[in-house]
Amino acid sequence: MTLSVSAVDELNDWQPPTASQSALRSDFIAHLSAHERGWERSCRPDHLTASALVLDSDGDRALLCLHRKVGLWLQFGGHIEDDDKSVADAALREATEESGILGLTLVGSAPLRLDRHAAPCDDAARHHLDVQFLAVAPREVEPIVSSESLDVRWFPVDALPDQTDDAVRRLVADAVAANGCTLRQAETPER
Secondary structure, eight states: OOHHHHHHHHHHHOOOSSHHHHHHHHHHHHHHHHOTTTTSTTOSSEEEEEEEEEEOTTSSEEEEEEETTTOSEEOEEEEOOTTOSSHHHHHHHHHHHHHOOTTOEEESSSOSEEEEEEOOSOSSOOEEEEEEEEEEOOTTOOOOOOTTEEEEEEEETTSOOSSSOHHHHHHHHHHHHHTTSOEEOOOOOOO
């Protein structure tokens, strides 16, 4: 199965919680149908990306990174790579690489939400079509700042930093609401 087919399957299997999320899902699927490799960084004007919001094991804190290019506290994520088996695998890989935390666990196998935002990768790409997942960190782990971030820090879910955006606030609110779900241990990517 190709990554594009896997991505469409993941999106089709997901039950969007709102009409606006359903409309985004339709847009993402249409994009993948129109672009054979719609997840590649070189796909224009938009491309699919994957991200994961990391909560601590108690669900009280969210781990965010101060994004080097954007200058905002954001969830971990980025471009899908050729060797990712699925969008969920890409999200887990990105969160692991950017947080330095091994043993992250995805909550369920479906996305938590979708987001379309301006692509900071270069002038020719217009949007990232971001498929967002929820991950939980093992107890008592310390993150490591990657080269893509200026800082990585835990924040109480009810006291996010001012230097973030409404998309992250919605993602955190949805993550807190969903955190009662059964945890599924995802394949930990090799480093």
